[in-house]
Amino acid sequence: MAEQNLFEKDLPKVPANYVPLTPVSFLQRAASVRPNHTAVIHGNRRYTYSEFWARSCQLAAALREHGIQKGDCVAAMCSNTPEMLELHNGVPLIGAVLNSLNVRLDSDTIAFILDHGEAKAIVTDVEFSPTIKEALAKIDRDILVIDIVDSEFSGSSQFEKLGKTDYESFISTGGDALRREPELINTLWSIDDEWQSLSLLYTSGTTGNPKGCVYHHRGAYLNALGNLITMQLGLDSRYLWTLPMFHCDGWTFTWGVTAAMATHVCLRKVEAQAIFDSIEAADVTHMCGAPIVLNMLANAPAAIQKRSSSPIEIATGGAAPPSAVIESMEAIGFNVTHLYGLTETYGPATVCLPQQDWPDLDINSRSGRMSRQGVHYLTLQDAQIYNAADMANSPNDGESLGELMIRGNTVMKGYLKNASATDEAFAGGWFHSGDLGVQHDDGYIEIKDRAKDIIISGGENISTLEVEEALYRFPKTLEAAVVAQPDERWGETPCAFVTLKEGETATTEEIIEFCKSRLAGFKVPRHVVFGPLPKTSTGKIQKFALREEAKQRAAEAST
């Protein structure tokens, strides 16, 4: 061992100068330094930061009293309600792992996840009782079930409670404990390593069993700060929860909004009317949502499109927002920021950072720039397009297609109980995103397709995203998706699936003509299918189903 240098001698980590990074510290601090500020708004409910922290600690104490230990998994089947925010703090506080479930999942998948993650408890909103009841019947053990009966739930009055206790009664038992022993808060705190597991989130694989991404405290702390900085959340911000908190823990905004000591505005239902009402009622400044949410807002009837007092910052991600949608959103008072990320990267990993000269560009050029995935987050180390075969960095020529690779502290620990998938995902020192793209001369990354979605026609790569972008420009299009259709001559050709806006009609020829004016000939769809698009539980278009349909159509056509 080399001699320790002068600057490393007698300078160890001690409690005064080293503490594990954890996003739970944000709420603890907010309760201490801004106790009376409104932390959470939900319908007529209001919680200050002091109350938000107290309730989270009560939840933690109650879970501990019911036998939940460090390293245990607590599942959550919740809408965007205050309870879900409390779960994001109370569960990790005692060193347990929060497993947020996608509320659109079926009972088979949920049963699989509860078994795989070995959940010891589940907190479930009564809206989802039917699914959870079925799922619980499918797992062969008893777990602690806590029902949320939300004040804003407007569904059937005949809802069923599945557990022995509801959420409010449950946390009040923790309240009793804290009143008896106020020092309990210190003994509850079980975060002693920032690499400790924080949460478990299953990817919504379109085929096969989902994989469980494990997050750690360090990564969530950093990504939350990255969000705060990127979206410029401040003391006066009011963040509307149009993004499900079960998506990558709300892209870590669950903690980022708290770090800013801003106000969380909850929302049960992502519907245009409810969103615009909340924007008006709470004077919302920030929100996030998948492109489909932007689409919904942009296409809402003008009568319900209420505007905020100043532009609302809206971050979108998941897929590139079609530029037509960006334009429409700007027209109704939103400032769109395009983020990109995956469940494996705590949500946002890149941001399409606006450059100084962009405001001078015409709207088409600017939308083109803005629909790129952009550059890596401040709190991430790097994102690059690599040739996966030899792990060589692709040239920044805007043309060389490669795989997006990501590296840094906001990449998951790995997949639960799946060392081989983890090793594969992290091969060569980078996380392999599975997305194909190019890097432009300004270093900006542009995703062209999922690795499995790319169309190869006569030896040429066709980005389905590029074709979809053209289809979205067609004024009558509500939604569009493009997949490969087997073709005897070309190998594959693009097949378009289009949903038209309500009341609109169009022909295949009309759409093909439109595309010809915007795309190279070989990229123009050969076939157009009209109708609704099949979606996954997270609202992603199920391209595998469309590929099946396109394949079948090709087979039928050739017979």
Added chain:
Amino acid sequence: MAEQNLFEKDLPKVPANYVPLTPVSFLQRAASVRPNHTAVIHGNRRYTYSEFWARSCQLAAALREHGIQKGDCVAAMCSNTPEMLELHNGVPLIGAVLNSLNVRLDSDTIAFILDHGEAKAIVTDVEFSPTIKEALAKIDRDILVIDIVDSEFSGSSQFEKLGKTDYESFISTGGDALRREPELINTLWSIDDEWQSLSLLYTSGTTGNPKGCVYHHRGAYLNALGNLITMQLGLDSRYLWTLPMFHCDGWTFTWGVTAAMATHVCLRKVEAQAIFDSIEAADVTHMCGAPIVLNMLANAPAAIQKRSSSPIEIATGGAAPPSAVIESMEAIGFNVTHLYGLTETYGPATVCLPQQDWPDLDINSRSGRMSRQGVHYLTLQDAQIYNAADMANSPNDGESLGELMIRGNTVMKGYLKNASATDEAFAGGWFHSGDLGVQHDDGYIEIKDRAKDIIISGGENISTLEVEEALYRFPKTLEAAVVAQPDERWGETPCAFVTLKEGETATTEEIIEFCKSRLAGFKVPRHVVFGPLPKTSTGKIQKFALREEAKQRAAEAST
């Protein structure tokens, strides 16, 4: 050993998901994602982020070529020039430790520091050649000397260069190396542990030898983000360097401004005219400075007080700004944020966070609130008033005097070669600040005095800061300081030293009468001494010298 839980199994740190936190990553990223933005302005010089990074890498390569290794110390005797910003990145890039020297120090102290820190090289601005020449003569070894001949240096044309090379020639040798081997940048990067030492900063002790605070990469990364968030630095910010970069590495704003990818506006001389000129020329948005800088700006002739297009955010710290100064600053277009910290805490550790109801308070109440030290930074774990004797938390009653204790990731590694001082400073799991204060019912900390400055009169504690605050309210006061004077009857009584504004006259009686209207009787100074105040090299008033004088006056009076 306990069985590893489910969530810690097969989920190790790997290069894809773990990299050391380092503030150097901010510049690397800015150069990559905002290459053409103006990073640094200095007189007529302009550097983009791409150039700033290239020059820092050239510096790193040149240092490496000249034998500087990981763990070696590089000293810097610099004004606030671009070279100093480059040193803050190029030196740590190769794992070396930057030792910024206070340019006001005498040659004996500098010789002590160069010996104690074992500097292998020094980069020195020719303005300080006389002092450094003397210091170098006092150490018994040869070190690499690099002269900065700054374009903005307007001193004697007869300046002396001390080394064999000047800065520009030196980094051009590194430029040659990088041109020959572009891959050199990767091999230069020598940051492999975030606990690695980053910089060395000597405290300006008023007596005895200075102590060397060692910073690590993790702490600087976090404090820089804390500054960015607290001061809301953004892509369009322009930060004026009125705070010396040798003070706690510019309170880590050296890296924080770069993290925001904003613009550094350099400044050689902290003089009112030059500051207002820079504010106007660069449309400055943010700056920092000791209260004495605010005092200088507030008392500048109206003719040179140019205003910016919108309020300038100015952070101050070191001592509480007298409320009269806060009021004057607001009147000329500055928004004052009060920070508090020490060299041991990378500069800012607490912020006097404005609460929602403060804007409604009258200016006196509001200034009173604003002059408190406030609450701990987002990136710090905690700051509390403790009774140092039994380490019990003092009640938040605004009266119980205790010592301010600080804990978190932005506390130094320790004092170089001084394990006993380090242990003492970190006793009981907290950093002992040496400052005495109270905690109010809202949790806000208010420093009443340095432990050694407090006056005990007839068994009552008197805060010298409180008496000074009253003296600053006297309209003719430019500067004031209060120390204990030995007293046969009371043990100690307050003795005031006052500098009047230019052209003003006042009597002892006038000042005592003024104080009586604002202070409890026992707190009113018994003696007032008029004249200039002795200062340390960092501009702090030398209270030990005033205490000596007060003691002597008491002795003379009693004989």
